[in-house]
Amino acid sequence: MRLGIIGGSGLYDLDDLDSAEWRRITTSFGDPSDDLLFANAFGAEFVFLPRHGRGHRLLPHEINYRANIAALKIAGCTDILSVSACGSFQETLAPGDFLLVDQYVDRTRGRERTFFGGGIAGHVSLADPNCGRLRDEVADAARRTGIPVQNGGTYLAMEGPGFSTRAESRLYRQAGLDVVGMTAMPEAALAREAELCYATLAMVTDWDSWRDAERGAAVSDILAVMHENVTRARRIVRALIAALPGSRPTCSAGCDRALEHAIVTPPDLWPEMTRTALRDVAGRVIG
Numbered sequence: 385m386r387l388g389i390i391g392g393s394g395l396y397d398l399d400d401l402d403s404a405e406w407r408r409i410t411t412s413f414g415d416p417s418d419d420l421l422f423a424n425a426f427g428a429e430f431v432f433l434p435r436h437g438r439g440h441r442l443l444p445h446e447i448n449y450r451a452n453i454a455a456l457k458i459a460g461c462t463d464i465l466s467v468s469a470c471g472s473f474q475e476t477l478a479p480g481d482f483l484l485v486d487q488y489v490d491r492t493r494g495r496e497r498t499f500f501g502g503g504i505a506g507h508v509s510l511a512d513p514n515c516g517r518l519r520d521e522v523a524d525a526a527r528r529t530g531i532p533v534q535n536g537g538t539y540l541a542m543e544g545p546g547f548s549t550r551a552e553s554r555l556y557r558q559a560g561l562d563v564v565g566m567t568a569m570p571e572a573a574l575a576r577e578a579e580l581c582y583a584t585l586a587m588v589t590d591w592d593s594w595r596d597a598e599r600g601a602a603v604s605d606i607l608a609v610m611h612e613n614v615t616r617a618r619r620i621v622r623a624l625i626a627a628l629p630g631s632r633p634t635c636s637a638g639c640d641r642a643l644e645h646a647i648v649t650p651p652d653l654w655p656e657m658t659r660t661a662l663r664d665v666a667g668r669v670i671g
């Protein structure tokens with residue numbers, strides 16, 4: 385089992401590593417957000433990728449999500465923990481709190497959201513869009529650190545880059561959604577297509593814009609909360625790494641077999657170019 389960590393806003397590298405090396409990986413789907421950090425700690429090898437690049441150079445819609453997921457797959461990752469800063473729609477999720485997301489509502493637009501196409505049609509199931517097993521492992525890791533984490537909640541993926549209007553924010557709150565961010569989709573869907581176990585650790589940084597008496601989501605407030613809490617996010621990640629099993633168990637949630645019955649086009653019709661590109665992420669079924 386090899387863990388990939390996608391660091392979101394505020395998490396651009398990891399500390400306390402025994403060894404680490406930044407390496408460039410190119411993919412059939414373009415370049416990832418940055419080089420990948422191949423690292424070793426607690427006797428486990430893992431890979432880290434800063435989603436917005438070091439120095440936070442990329443807006444959510446400028447991120448090449450396909451290349452990021454493909455690069456982590458090429459790097460040998462079997463599981464991905466994605467860390468994301470989020471606004472909260474719930475009184476029970478205050479700035480500084482952590483949530484393990486189990487559902488997403490995707491309101492992003494115009495992003496490349498599939499590896500399929502170009503003559504090979506594939507449709508994966510997204511009913512349970514992330515890995516319950518990995519989520520529980522992260523919850524256990526958090527428990528060992530003593531950091532409270534809510535296990536389960538819905539993440540609204542908005543297009544951005546501007547934050548929600550008050551009307552949008554209230555609508556999402558009334559709909560019972562829990563947090564809002566700009567990056568977990570199509571990342572989660574692409575991880576599923578690449579047969580990777582995927583979970584989102586959401587770090588609540590603000591109340592978004594539904595509270596009358598407050599000015600609404602603002603980067604200065606978000607960055608302040610993020611800086612105060614990124615150390616706790618790192619502690620959860622470290623506890624997870626320290627408990628990683630040496631070999632990957634067959635995923636009880638089925639993420640590692642997501643493509644088993646997903647491809648509709650018969651193999652004799654697969655265009656060679658598309659097949660070659662898909663090998664980066666779907667070699668197991670593409671051959």
Ligand SMILES: CSC[C@H]1O[C@H](OP(=O)(O)O)[C@H](O)[C@@H]1O
Nearest residue numbers: 392393444468469565566567606
């Ligand atoms: C810096 S505030 C908005 C920014 O923060 C979140 O990033 P990430 O999900 O990568 O932690 C949000 O999605 C926006 O990209």
Ligand SMILES: Nc1ncnc2[nH]cnc12
Nearest residue numbers: 469470471564565592601
């Ligand atoms: N309120 C918010 N909306 C969208 N993305 C965010 N990232 C952090 N806080 C956010």
